[in-house]
Amino acid sequence: MLIRRADQISGVPMKMEGASGVEMRMMVGRDDGAPNFAMRHFTVEPGGHSPRHQHNYEHEVYVLEGDARVEHDGEIHDISAGDIVFIEPNVLHQFTNIGQSDFKFLCLVPVSFDCGSDEPARTPGS
Amino acid sequence: MLIRRADQISGVPMKMEGASGVEMRMMVGRDDGAPNFAMRHFTVEPGGHSPRHQHNYEHEVYVLEGDARVEHDGEIHDISAGDIVFIEPNVLHQFTNIGQSDFKFLCLVPVSFDCGSDEPARTPGS
Numbered sequence: 136m137l138i139r140r141a142d143q144i145s146g147v148p149m150k151m152e153g154a155s156g157v158e159m160r161m162m163v164g165r166d167d168g169a170p171n172f173a174m175r176h177f178t179v180e181p182g183g184h185s186p187r188h189q190h191n192y193e194h195e196v197y198v199l200e201g202d203a204r205v206e207h208d209g210e211i212h213d214i215s216a217g218d219i220v221f222i223e224p225n226v227l228h229q230f231t232n233i234g235q236s237d238f239k240f241l242c243l244v245p246v247s248f249d250c251g252s253d254e255p256a257r258t259p260g261s
Numbered sequence: 262m263l264i265r266r267a268d269q270i271s272g273v274p275m276k277m278e279g280a281s282g283v284e285m286r287m288m289v290g291r292d293d294g295a296p297n298f299a300m301r302h303f304t305v306e307p308g309g310h311s312p313r314h315q316h317n318y319e320h321e322v323y324v325l326e327g328d329a330r331v332e333h334d335g336e337i338h339d340i341s342a343g344d345i346v347f348i349e350p351n352v353l354h355q356f357t358n359i360g361q362s363d364f365k366f367l368c369l370v371p372v373s374f375d376c377g378s379d380e381p382a383r384t385p386g387s
Binding site for chain 1: 264267321340346347367
């Protein structure tokens with residue numbers, strides 16, 4: 136069993152093109168023996184955003200803190216703590232912090248997919 | 262895209278043998294098109310508990326509210342809001358609410374496994 140908290144883990148800046156002010160913490164991933172999916176914790180500073188991108192795997196997101204705007208295939212919605220967001224595979228999406236404090240969320244992805252880079256923040260499962 | 266909150270969904274009492282005072286809400290599951298894993302939201306009333314059981318798939322848990330005790334292969338740990346818990350496949354485990362208020366957590370499982378019952382609370386992905 137693994138018990139862990141986000142504040143016990145150092146954040147890795149997301150260096151992916153199009154990302155700004157985003158840190159990732161791998162909560163449960165390939166290196167922990169997760170067989171199917173990885174749980175990642177993201178912190179986006181005010182004004183920051185994830186890349187506007189798409190990929191061949193899904194996101195299952197739970198918003199922990201803050202306020203954000205999510206763009207999904209041209210639609211825009213505001214989200215806040217307690218919202219679940221399901222992003223289907225192959226749909227263009229982006230999360231932007233529109234609040235005055237950090238926007239924090241969990242984002243789960245399959246461990247079997249890889250964005251094709253050795254950059255930790257681009258590798259879903261590790 | 263799907264945006265949803267736990268309080269917008271009716272809870273299904275967990276009728277599995279050994280469960281007490283547990284309600285499940287399927288946040289993202291098979292019926293939503295989730296291809297790999299399901300996000301479930303559980304509420305355990307004070308004194309309530311999940312079944313003491315094991316199965317051939319993992320749990321990835323995020324504690325939202327409350328205080329609980331988790332038993333895992335004979336070890337006992339206290340957990341609270343913000344804790345991540347990774348339960349490996351085939352390990353005996355149980356969550357018990359030891360607080361005065363509801364214990365709420367997210368529990369993610371693969372959609373491809375099934376506990377062998379048509380009871381919704383026993384079927385990970387639907």
